[in-house]
Amino acid sequence: MAPSKLNSTDPHENGDASFSSSQPDNGSSDSLTLFHSEKAVQELLQQTPIQQTDDHLIEFSEALRTVAKALRRAAEGKASAQAEAAEWKRRFELERARNQQLERKGKSPGECNADIDAQRVENSTNQPMLRNETIEQSENCSTNGLCSHEILHDGGTDSQAKAVPNRIMRKASFKLSWRCKGDISDQHKHDIVSFERGNITAAGRSSKQISLKWESDPQTVLIMTKPNSTSVRILCAEMVRWLKDHKKLNIYVEPRVMGELLSESSYFNFVHTWKDEKEVLSLHTKVDLVVTLGGDGTVLWAASMFKGPVPPIVPFSLGSLGFMTPFYSEHYRDCLDSVLRGPISITLRHRLQCYVIRDAAKNEYEMEEPILVLNEVTIDRGISSFLTNLECYCDNSFVTCVQGDGLILSTTSGSTAYSLAAGGSMVHPQVPGILFTPICPHSLSFRPLILPEHVTIRVQVPFNSRSPAWASFDGKDRKQLAAGDALVCSMAPWPVPTACQIDSTNDFLRSIHDGLHWNLRKTQSFDGPRDL
Ligand SMILES: NC(=O)c1ccc[n+]([C@@H]2O[C@H](COP(=O)([O-])OP(=O)(O)OC[C@H]3O[C@@H](n4cnc5c(N)ncnc54)[C@H](O)[C@@H]3O)[C@@H](O)[C@H]2O)c1
Numbered sequence: 001m002a003p004s005k006l007n008s009t010d011p012h013e014n015g016d017a018s019f020s021s022s023q024p025d026n027g028s029s030d031s032l033t034l035f036h037s038e039k040a041v042q043e044l045l046q047q048t049p050i051q052q053t054d055d056h057l058i059e060f061s062e063a064l065r066t067v068a069k070a071l072r073r074a075a076e077g078k079a080s081a082q083a084e085a086a087e088w089k090r091r092f093e094l095e096r097a098r099n100q101q102l103e104r105k106g107k108s109p110g111e112c113n114a115d116i117d118a119q120r121v122e123n124s125t126n127q128p129m130l131r132n133e134t135i136e137q138s139e140n141c142s143t144n145g146l147c148s149h150e151i152l153h154d155g156g157t158d159s160q161a162k163a164v165p166n167r168i169m170r171k172a173s174f175k176l177s178w179r180c181k182g183d184i185s186d187q188h189k190h191d192i193v194s195f196e197r198g199n200i201t202a203a204g205r206s207s208k209q210i211s212l213k214w215e216s217d218p219q220t221v222l223i224m225t226k227p228n229s230t231s232v233r234i235l236c237a238e239m240v241r242w243l244k245d246h247k248k249l250n251i252y253v254e255p256r257v258m259g260e261l262l263s264e265s266s267y268f269n270f271v272h273t274w275k276d277e278k279e280v281l282s283l284h285t286k287v288d289l290v291v292t293l294g295g296d297g298t299v300l301w302a303a304s305m306f307k308g309p310v311p312p313i314v315p316f317s318l319g320s321l322g323f324m325t326p327f328y329s330e331h332y333r334d335c336l337d338s339v340l341r342g343p344i345s346i347t348l349r350h351r352l353q354c355y356v357i358r359d360a361a362k363n364e365y366e367m368e369e370p371i372l373v374l375n376e377v378t379i380d381r382g383i384s385s386f387l388t389n390l391e392c393y394c395d396n397s398f399v400t401c402v403q404g405d406g407l408i409l410s411t412t413s414g415s416t417a418y419s420l421a422a423g424g425s426m427v428h429p430q431v432p433g434i435l436f437t438p439i440c441p442h443s444l445s446f447r448p449l450i451l452p453e454h455v456t457i458r459v460q461v462p463f464n465s466r467s468p469a470w471a472s473f474d475g476k477d478r479k480q481l482a483a484g485d486a487l488v489c490s491m492a493p494w495p496v497p498t499a500c501q502i503d504s505t506n507d508f509l510r511s512i513h514d515g516l517h518w519n520l521r522k523t524q525s526f527d528g529p530r531d532l
């Protein structure tokens, strides 16, 4: 019989008993046990089989060996999965800790090294009164939760110093509050936004209308324009004159626009611009209001200039569609008059922050700077003719594998752009969610999703992918994602506040009616069959 055969061939005297006694005393090493069982099976197979009983025995021992191998592989797989999960967790923790630290300091990641603001205040030792004022204001802020604003000294650049010598620029102070429909009294108003030095960060979120009320007059306006447009160029020059002559404001423009203005007249010498990236990083500390002249692309461009907090944007429509540009340029004087006076309704448009994580740099501590998008980040197949193969995780839970042309991770502001063209829903821009929209999925059941604002999404190009994928950010900056690379995306702490013509909802509905002719249909006449 098989058991006696096993006993007689066992190198250990007591068959089963001696086999079990050969295990380590504490019995803790699974792999050693597996090794022994495989070895025993191996030895068994090497014996000269005695027909029939041996046939069963061989079958049995082969099955045993297969099970032992499967167990060993499972143990190895689990260990490597755990190691990978631990690595991702470490990266998320790192990213979160870094963001929290930056939020506490009220800085954008790009400002980490520059630390321009701190230096400016520190260097103003010859202005003791202003320093005290700043300290007083920040004490005030810690008691009532509202922070007042940093005092800025002009003279950062040569052109500025020349234009307004020794002039002190102060960032305009303002307050944001939720407004409930039909609320006449202030009873249900809540201060919702934490703001330090005039920079808005979303401390709480709500779908209610937000109202901006200036607490001190705005002094500095940045005008951003669509390039290569004569009508925009003419309007820009006219607007700069009006803002200077009638509103006595400081004006900033891009270096390209500065060149255009100066080529027109030396009158525009008073206009400010910047020379390098470092100055761009500190723009939000100087600018009270941004005016854009162009289409949605110009609003995207303006938002992309601010890697951290964004001043309120007043977008004038000089494009063909304009989902984010509710103001008519013909009435710019009236519009700017009422915006500068306030209060105004604003839409806080959420942005996504995207990190590209390279497999090749997995052992490096430093990650690439995040890229902030107002519309969407797209991961697609680029010029490759193969299907994309993208593994998607939401807060470390597996979501799905995208096999198709690609995937769009969109904000609700971007829901009327590429995501809509790919079959995603249109979502009110004040709704804080992340749209997960596949592009031409090769599966009929792959419907778009909308995920909550607080999740972190990871899109990974697997090692067995047939081709690399490509990521693009608001339709720009294409980056290749090789096998093993990932894109990690979550809601950014710095929204883009855009001024409303009427309010968020009215402007949104008007944009889909005017821009898309949404659900436009001739009304059916009364004259015809009906239920009685
Ligand atoms: N198939 C598509 O629909 C498709 C393809 C590529 C890019 N895009 C969109 O173009 C955007 C870049 O815009 P651009 O102006 O720099 O490039 P662009 O000049 O190529 O214009 C793209 C068009 O998208 C419109 N658009 C941009 N943002 C929008 C929004 N939030 N809602 C509705 N329409 C919007 C613009 O008004 C413009 O008409 C990308 O973020 C992407 O959403 C769409």
Ligand SMILES: Nc1ncnc2c1ncn2[C@@H]1O[C@H](COP(=O)(O)OP(=O)(O)OP(=O)(O)O)[C@@H](O)[C@H]1O
Pocket: 224, 225, 226, 227, 254, 294, 295, 296, 297, 298, 299, 300, 301, 318, 319, 320, 321, 322
């Ligand atoms: N200040 C700027 N500097 C550089 N490029 C810009 C600037 N403003 C806009 N752009 C780019 O110019 C392109 C067109 O801009 P925009 O969408 O505003 O105009 P448009 O195409 O005429 O508008 P619409 O799409 O509504 O017809 C976009 O790709 C945008 O990124």
